[in-house]
Amino acid sequence: GQQLNQSPQSMFIQEGEDVSMNCTSSSIFNTWLWYKQDPGEGPVLLIALYKAGELTSNGRLTAQFGITRKDSFLNISASIPSDVGIYFCAGLRGSQGNLIFGKGTKLSVKP
C-alpha cells in the first residue's frame, strides 16, 4: 500500500543530543500524527497536527505540520535512554479513513 517517505531509517545518538526526523509525501494530508512504538507493543500517539504550519510541543518533543501540507518533522530535544524505539509518522487525508504510515525511524540512544 501507499506509504510516506520517512527519514532517516535509523539513528544512533548519544544521550543528551537532539534528534530530528521527517516525513514527506507527494500528496496533501489534512492531519499528521507521530507515534512511538516500543518492542512488542502497539504504537502510542505522541503528537497530532491539524493545521498547515502548526507547531506543537509535547514535553521534549516538537512537531510541525509543513506549510505545503506534504511534510512534517519531529524533533526530540535532550534525548534520554527511554526515547529508544521506533517512531512512525502517519497522515490522514480526510477527517476519517485510514492512516498512511511512514516506514519508521529506529532511534537508539547511547547512555
Add this chain to the structure above:
Amino acid sequence: GAVVSQHPSRVICKSGTSVKIECRSLDFQATTMFWYRQFPKKSLMLMATSNEGSKATYEQGVEKDKFLINHASLTLSTLTVTSAHPEDSSFYICSAGTYQAPLQGYTFGSGTRLTVV
C-alpha cells in the same frame, strides 16, 4: 484519554486451527476500527477497516475469508484468523477512532503476537 484494549497479547496455536483476537475501546465509542499486520522491523500494513454494524472493507491482497472481522458493537471488533498456517504468524494490531470531531488521532491496542506452529 482514549484507551484501546487488545486481547490476547500472545497466542500460540496449531496449524489448521482458528484464533480470535479482540479489540475493545474502553472509554469511548469507536465508530471505526482498523486491523493491521506488522512484520519484524517493518511498518504497519493495513489489513481492513471495520465500521460498526457493516461489513469490513479489506485491503487488496487480504483474504476476507481467512481474516474474518466482526464489529458488532461500538466498543468491540474481533479478528479471527481461520485455518491458521505458519505464514500467518505475525504481530496484529488494532486501532480505533471515532467520528466525533475533532479527531484526536487513532488509538492503538497493544498488539497480539500470533505464532502458528
